[in-house]
Amino acid sequence: MLIDRRMILASAGALVGTTAVIAGVTGTDPNWRALAEDVKAQMAWSWDLYRQHAWGKDEIKPITGTFSSFPLKTHHLGLSLIEALDTLWVMGLDSRFEDGVNWVKTHFDPNVDGEVSVFETSIRLVGGLLSAHHACGDPVLLAKARDLADRLLPAFATPTGMPYRFINLKTGVPREAISSPADIATYLPEWGMLSRLTGDPRYAAVTRKAMVAVFERRSKLDLVATKIDVLTGEWRSRQATVGSYCDSFFEYLWDSWQLFGDAECKRMYDVCTTAILKHQQVWKNGDLWFADVDFETGAIVSTEQDELASFYGGLLGQGGALKQGAAYTESWAKVQARYGVLPEGYDYATAAPTQRGNALRPELADSAFTLWLLDRDPRWRDIGRAHFEAMKRWNKARYGYTDLADVTTEPKRQADHCPGYWWSEQMKYYYLLFSDTPRFDYTSNYLSTEGNVLVGLRRQTP
Numbered sequence: 001m002l003i004d005r006r007m008i009l010a011s012a013g014a015l016v017g018t019t020a021v022i023a024g025v026t027g028t029d030p031n032w033r034a035l036a037e038d039v040k041a042q043m044a045w046s047w048d049l050y051r052q053h054a055w056g057k058d059e060i061k062p063i064t065g066t067f068s069s070f071p072l073k074t075h076h077l078g079l080s081l082i083e084a085l086d087t088l089w090v091m092g093l094d095s096r097f098e099d100g101v102n103w104v105k106t107h108f109d110p111n112v113d114g115e116v117s118v119f120e121t122s123i124r125l126v127g128g129l130l131s132a133h134h135a136c137g138d139p140v141l142l143a144k145a146r147d148l149a150d151r152l153l154p155a156f157a158t159p160t161g162m163p164y165r166f167i168n169l170k171t172g173v174p175r176e177a178i179s180s181p182a183d184i185a186t187y188l189p190e191w192g193m194l195s196r197l198t199g200d201p202r203y204a205a206v207t208r209k210a211m212v213a214v215f216e217r218r219s220k221l222d223l224v225a226t227k228i229d230v231l232t233g234e235w236r237s238r239q240a241t242v243g244s245y246c247d248s249f250f251e252y253l254w255d256s257w258q259l260f261g262d263a264e265c266k267r268m269y270d271v272c273t274t275a276i277l278k279h280q281q282v283w284k285n286g287d288l289w290f291a292d293v294d295f296e297t298g299a300i301v302s303t304e305q306d307e308l309a310s311f312y313g314g315l316l317g318q319g320g321a322l323k324q325g326a327a328y329t330e331s332w333a334k335v336q337a338r339y340g341v342l343p344e345g346y347d348y349a350t351a352a353p354t355q356r357g358n359a360l361r362p363e364l365a366d367s368a369f370t371l372w373l374l375d376r377d378p379r380w381r382d383i384g385r386a387h388f389e390a391m392k393r394w395n396k397a398r399y400g401y402t403d404l405a406d407v408t409t410e411p412k413r414q415a416d417h418c419p420g421y422w423w424s425e426q427m428k429y430y431y432l433l434f435s436d437t438p439r440f441d442y443t444s445n446y447l448s449t450e451g452n453v454l455v456g457l458r459r460q461t462p
Contacts, residue, residue, distance in 0.1 A: 036435030062400035084423035222275035243306030314370030362426035
């Protein structure tokens with residue numbers, strides 16, 4: 001997510017009035033600074049509990065105070081710690097940030113005989129190390145990001161240039177040729193930045209090739225499906241979606257244009273978005289949704305909405321379709337207002353959840369933050385505030401914040417897991433949305449799909 005208001009105001013300006021109509025009246029103005037301080041306090045409280053009960057482990061279990069590993073099955077890489085670093089820095093929690101950086105410099109070692117998701121490891125750990133390097137400039141963090149990317153690099157050695165899904169970090173042996181557009185093409189911003197910082201063009205070249213390979217295999221309707229064989233280039237499904245399996249493919253087409261000025265990525269984004277708006281856009285009872293369709297015929301195959309897709313309103317706004325982006329975000333905000341916390345799956349045709357849990361998701365807050373950066377409409381802050389206050393009410397446990405097993409019960413039933421992205425994403429979105437911190441450049445910045453800030457941190461504060 002790159003925001004440069006100087007680049008988007010021309011395309012978005014004509015639609016701001018429409019956004020205000022959709023947004024509606026929100027009542028009295030809250031104390032945003034106090035909200036930001038509350039977010040910061042919750043982050044500090046959670047970090048201190050993580051340090052006490054799960055220091056250096058991947059993910060804390062906030063109900064029992066134990067922990068679990070990810071992305072390796074039996075070995076910890078400090079996932080949550082690394083994902084939290086730039087969030088701690090932007091909040092001014094400097095001693096905690098320094099403690100985390102010191103742990104990484106001393107203990108982080110990916111030379112492990114174990115298999116990881118190439119996609120998840122890249123967006124979470126490579127991206128987290130790069131954003132921490134952006135925050136403090138420590139060359140050791142950059143070196144560790146590069147070492148990790150080098151271990152993922154052999155996955156891209158396929159006939160199509162599209163990577164395998166998994167790879168062994170020690171042996172470099174890849175596995176699983178059936179992949180998705182998101183798994184294949186969500187790399188160029190992090191790896192392109194790695195090329196820029198190291199002077200090694202390989203990282204940008206292989207990840208850009210993978211992105212183009214997906215686009216070139218789109219259907220005659222300019223849609224992509226959810227599964228493809230990276231060895232043969234043959235599609236293994238026919239379902240097109242803006243949700244999981246495809247979501248960050250579209251996001252990184254736009255991001256690669258904004259971050260590197262890659263005009264071909266902008267063209268690919270425009271082609272894909274035009275097709276989505278033409279074939280998947282559905283209005284029901286005044287609300288905008290995006291149906292899953294057959295990627296070759298355009299026929300609707302599912303009306304179920306993946307909560308992960310709630311990020312898409314912000315992306316549409318960035319690309320100039322601010323009216324649709326605002327409307328789609330409002331559709332999800334109505335679901336949030338109904339349940340308090342979004343269910344993992346929701347069917348717009350039946351107006352009922354299809355998956356009742358919630359994995360402590362950040363996507364609606366992401367969309368609200370993105371739209372607010374574009375037009376500063378206070379409605380988006382209100383949506384973010386509701387998201388934060390619901391999290392405090394229902395997700396807070398003894399040892400931190402946990403996901404939910406069922407959002408439809410009262411009280412909502414908790415699970416026992418805090419995903420690594422919680423530290424990197426919604427806590428950062430909330431704070432940046434409410435704080436107006438001088439540590440962040442609100443006019444020109446870049447946040448990755450994992451919320452990692454690669455452009456826009458200000459080391460010298462006024």
